Amino acid sequence: MRWQYKFLIPSLVILLSIVAFPTFFLFYISLHQWVLFKRGMPFTGIENFYLILTSSDFLQSLKVSLIYTLSSTVLTFVLGLGLALILNEELKGRNVIRTIIALPLVIPPVVAGFAWKFVLNREVGIIGAYLLPKIGFMKSLLADPSLALGSVIVADIWSKTSLMFLILLAGLQAVSPDLYEAARIDGASSPQIFSYITLPLIKPAIIIALIIRFIDAFNVFDTIFVMTSGGPGTATQTFPLLGWKIGFLYFNLGQAAALAIVMLFMTIGVSILLIRRIM
Amino acid sequence: MQVKSHKKLKKFTLYLIISIYLVFVLFPLLWLIQSSFKSMYQALKIPPDFIWTPTFEAYKKALGGGMLRAFLNSAVVSLSNVFLVLLLGITAGYALANLKTRASQNIGFWILSVRMAPAFGIIVPLYIILRSFRLVDTILAVMVAHLTINLPLAIWLLKGYFEEIPSELAEAAVVDGATRGQILLYILIPVALPMIVAVAALVFLLSWNEFLFAFILTSEQARTVPVLVASLAGTMRFDWPLMCALSTLALIPAFVLVVYLQRYIVRGLTFGAVK
Numbered sequence: 105m106r107w108q109y110k111f112l113i114p115s116l117v118i119l120l121s122i123v124a125f126p127t128f129f130l131f132y133i134s135l136h137q138w139v140l141f142k143r144g145m146p147f148t149g150i151e152n153f154y155l156i157l158t159s160s161d162f163l164q165s166l167k168v169s170l171i172y173t174l175s176s177t178v179l180t181f182v183l184g185l186g187l188a189l190i191l192n193e194e195l196k197g198r199n200v201i202r203t204i205i206a207l208p209l210v211i212p213p214v215v216a217g218f219a220w221k222f223v224l225n226r227e228v229g230i231i232g233a234y235l236l237p238k239i240g241f242m243k244s245l246l247a248d249p250s251l252a253l254g255s256v257i258v259a260d261i262w263s264k265t266s267l268m269f270l271i272l273l274a275g276l277q278a279v280s281p282d283l284y285e286a287a288r289i290d291g292a293s294s295p296q297i298f299s300y301i302t303l304p305l306i307k308p309a310i311i312i313a314l315i316i317r318f319i320d321a322f323n324v325f326d327t328i329f330v331m332t333s334g335g336p337g338t339a340t341q342t343f344p345l346l347g348w349k350i351g352f353l354y355f356n357l358g359q360a361a362a363l364a365i366v367m368l369f370m371t372i373g374v375s376i377l378l379i380r381r382i383m
Numbered sequence: 384m385q386v387k388s389h390k391k392l393k394k395f396t397l398y399l400i401i402s403i404y405l406v407f408v409l410f411p412l413l414w415l416i417q418s419s420f421k422s423m424y425q426a427l428k429i430p431p432d433f434i435w436t437p438t439f440e441a442y443k444k445a446l447g448g449g450m451l452r453a454f455l456n457s458a459v460v461s462l463s464n465v466f467l468v469l470l471l472g473i474t475a476g477y478a479l480a481n482l483k484t485r486a487s488q489n490i491g492f493w494i495l496s497v498r499m500a501p502a503f504g505i506i507v508p509l510y511i512i513l514r515s516f517r518l519v520d521t522i523l524a525v526m527v528a529h530l531t532i533n534l535p536l537a538i539w540l541l542k543g544y545f546e547e548i549p550s551e552l553a554e555a556a557v558v559d560g561a562t563r564g565q566i567l568l569y570i571l572i573p574v575a576l577p578m579i580v581a582v583a584a585l586v587f588l589l590s591w592n593e594f595l596f597a598f599i600l601t602s603e604q605a606r607t608v609p610v611l612v613a614s615l616a617g618t619m620r621f622d623w624p625l626m627c628a629l630s631t632l633a634l635i636p637a638f639v640l641v642v643y644l645q646r647y648i649v650r651g652l653t654f655g656a657v658k
Contacts, residue, residue: 107563118530123497183404195398201401203641212594212608212609212612214633215612222411319499323502325503344501361504363503375499
């Protein structure tokens, strides 16, 4: 046997048993009526998929997930690109600023969610109970259905703009400064340089950033769970929160598995669309 | 003259935008940290005191009692993940870097696709499997669950790095009669050390910060720090200073590792797509 396979086998065995097998198992579960603490798991075909896709919870979560994922991806992209462009310039204290901007990315999302829940709180939060009432805004940000979604999006922007920023900055730094200089000598204006040189050259970085951010936003659980648990009502119940509710609150693992598979296909679909559209 | 003042205005605007953003980033964190040094009464006070005598009551509460256990659990889970992932990831990464067959390319793609799958799709079957082994609410369960995220990531990153090391280095040693294990241990690991340390730091942090898997797989005995913070944040009787103190303690690895990790984190979190 070649030495490569000897080195590979331990990892392969582990990955097969903890990743590959569970993946196949997921499809198997989704085709059965699999409810915890209930005897018997009869094969039900696509019933789980039918029940999940036709439920009103699914439609609500589709709406919430769409708003959440779309606005968070777009806003973190715009912010991240802006910050990356600024910090690609010669500025004093550039390294310190970069580190601070990168910081939210490594912070436990649960802590990020709690920090925002704390400052936005209507009774004790510095923003929700002190600064906002001072300017005449009396509503509770996290208890009001129409404001809660916006609040969890702000927290997501806070924690994930860092990743956009770092990917796009890496893309910008790979562009040779000679190109800018040559364009300037030829008399190109700054907007022209941006749209004809910078943008085409960092396109691969942009695509990667958008795909990764989309997948990430689509799957966010921790910050939303800590801030609102999907509430008030179902105002912030994105797909992962719906899945948690079905699977681990109602113990209907079959339906939760079906939802996970639906999410997987949505992820793949949008990723392919993004790659095709932008490339 | 006009050009110069125009440039100054531009610089001023850029600094202004950056400053606003930095306030946005730092404000919630600093508020969290300063509240952890307050008493319950001070933390609830509106308008807040900006000058007060700091108290360490919240930290005493956080580190005494049953909560210290969560920190121990988190440390054990994270460190054992680092150890296992390095052991397995270095050998597998090295092997994959030297396998130029079709199959290895497919394995690479397969490993990469784990990143695409919703975490939720992994945890449902994993929960059923671990439950059938009666492993729910054990540290082992959380360790295994974190391995599903960390091992593919580490293999992929290390494979990429080993591919960049010139092959002459290893070939010379083969001619001299060294075994593959010796080459890896004495030649390649020292060369790849920066990446290995980065992978270790990244794995530690991902494991330390991870919530969903740990939350579903544990209840009381094996809960990690994020699970503890979330469960306290979900109760109705809020002890704000205590929660702030716990959160602040949970932040320490992030603060320690962010400076070092910055160079590698993009590579890590984009699965090596961006270098």
